[in-house]
Amino acid sequence: MHLLEVSNPVAQQRGMINIFKPNPRPSSLDGKTIGLIWSGTHGGDLALNRAGEMIQERFSNVSVNFYTGGNYPTPPAVVKQAAKECDLVIGATAD
């Protein structure tokens, strides 16, 4: 019998050293402001706008703000603005 010992080629990812947990969710979307961030790719705007409409139909006093930087990744200033102005954010890249 022969025992072969080899090193693992897979590196540690920088992102897995300091892990962030997602924020707690509200129990309802009533009265919330929802941000929609679009990458600019065909169809993503249709998806986000429809999602915003349906959330407004199901919950009361929901506001919807639409954001796009015209590309992905979204410019940091646009992401920051959405996070500042909205309670929750939905994004779509279209792929």
Place this chain on the structure above:
Amino acid sequence: MCHDMIEVEKMGKPAVPIVSGRFEDDALASSRTFGMPDLQFVIVPRIYRNLADDLCVSQTEDAIDDLIASLTSDGTQAAQSDNDESTLRFEGEDRYDAVLKMNREFTVRDWSDALPILPPTREAVEKLIEGTNLDANDIVCDMPPGFGIATVEQIAINSAMAGAKPEHMPIIIAAVKCLSVTGGHGGKSMLMSTSPQAPMLVVNGPIAKKVGLNGGSALGPGRENEINITIGRAFYLCLKNIGMWYPHKMDMDTIGTTRKFVPCLAENEDASPWASYASDRGFSDDRSAVSIFTTNGELDVQDQGNTSAEGLLKTLAYGITFGNRSVGHLQSQERLIFMPPDVALPVAAEGWSKEDAKNFIFEHAYGSLGKFIQFMPAKDARVEEEWQWIRGKTEQELLDTTIPLLASPDKIDIVVVGADRAKTLVFPTGPSPETIGIDQYLP
């Protein structure tokens, strides 16, 4: 988009991306890459980009319950690590059998290129580390697209799998470093593209000859390209297992390309009438450097009888005029020309500098705007401000409008490569190439 949603989460607000089904593994991998492995996301079956409008809406409607649930309830996912073993052990009837078992396991885990690899034993790895002045634990960079930590040891492990020699290590290390400074976020968007973008390594300077890199018929298989193939393969394995460039996770290519078996070659400096490519980038001839181009296709532009500079360069200018011309926020809009000596020498013999040749090619590489932009409808939100006038034009007007293929002559790079035939190889490229010195990593 996972990146953007994680940025929102880090600012204290819940955020959810809508992800197309084929991109589920990509979303999981991206979540790990950007430090939030428990990011919640919603899956829809089809990619929006190529769907009719009514289908974009209907598949979103079908996912609305999942979307609302992910906005109103905390997720239950738990971050898992599937890679805790620093050493792997394989038992076989003899060493050959153990190596076969290791190869099977590495292929199953998608840690190789599916060709046989050599075992990265402790001895093999330590020998490679002797090929550089760096220590095993020195960090070269965080390697895109997944930002794995590229220690010298980790680079050596993957290089050992490719059969690299210690003298190759400074080139491989420099190439890994070079990728991390190429394009935005180390070319992350390009590497994760659904198009076949792939890195190409070009080596200049004394080290190329010293290790035996070929600058002649440099891109094919076979004995004369053994070193080209070995160094390119080592870099590819680093990109895969350090950069996490795994298919369907962080390499989202639609069809793929053999250029992802990363090509590496030397410029044919002995046969070139001009200063080397690295010299153009500020490196003197006694210094070695590696450049990374991000290629997105290739085309043979052959000349069957022109001998004058203008004749040869017109063939090239017309030959490189193919494909798309971006009017939006897309980076793939340059041309890399591997010019063989039988084109470069007669051009230079008439007194043309490399810059003269680039200017001439640029000035003669024109085409139909309508054909160039057919791939991206004028209404696309990514059309840049300076091009928004196209929205008022008819299809015929756009077809009848001619424009330069490239934005400027500096979007053309010329590297002299090849044997004695007038067969040029052209690559659409972008983002712009980067060059890194190799000597800093010599032992």
